[in-house]
Amino acid sequence: MLSIARHGWVTLGEQNTNGLPSNGIANLQEVIPLNYTDKQINCVDCGSAFVFTADEQAFFAEKGYANEPKRCLNCRRQKRSEKNDSSSAPRKMYDVVCNDCGQSCKVPFEPRLGKPVLCSDCYAAKNR
Ligand SMILES: [Zn+2]
Ligand SMILES: [Zn+2]
Numbered sequence: 001m002l003s004i005a006r007h008g009w010v011t012l013g014e015q016n017t018n019g020l021p022s023n024g025i026a027n028l029q030e031v032i033p034l035n036y037t038d039k040q041i042n043c044v045d046c047g048s049a050f051v052f053t054a055d056e057q058a059f060f061a062e063k064g065y066a067n068e069p070k071r072c073l074n075c076r077r078q079k080r081s082e083k084n085d086s087s088s089a090p091r092k093m094y095d096v097v098c099n100d101c102g103q104s105c106k107v108p109f110e111p112r113l114g115k116p117v118l119c120s121d122c123y124a125a126k127n128r
Contacts, residue, residue, distance in 0.1 A: 036061075043072040045079075098122055 036054035043050055050072035060068070071079065093106040099116035111117045118126060 039068075041068060041070070043075055044070045045075040046072060048072055100126075 036057040096117040098119035100122035105119035
């Protein structure tokens with residue numbers, strides 16, 4: 001037991017004197033995180049410049065959004081409220097004359113010139 005222990009100490013001592021790494025300083029290659037900086041973007045709706053802040057960019061990256069915002073905050077808000085309005089407000093109806101029965105009726109889409117328009121009755125009859 002004693003001899004083994006002593007041998008062990010000797011080995012350690014040898015390592016301490018001879019086993020030093022030639023270059024003690026390792027290359028510290030840190031993984032540099034993406035640095036976000038505030039970015040100016042021109043709103044596609046109103047054309048005014050707005051700031052896509054570093055915080056927002058980090059937030060977007062975290063959420064996995066690949067696209068940058070295209071609209072300023074105002075337009076985004078407006079867009080949102082428009083969406084809400086259209087879902088609650090009645091659809092815009094267009095006055096047309098039915099191509100089949102000749103009756104004037106209303107359709108929820110804008111009739112195109114040269115395209116036959118059918119009233120809901122004839123449309124239903126055709127697609128029966
Ligand atoms: Zn805008
Ligand atoms: Zn009709």
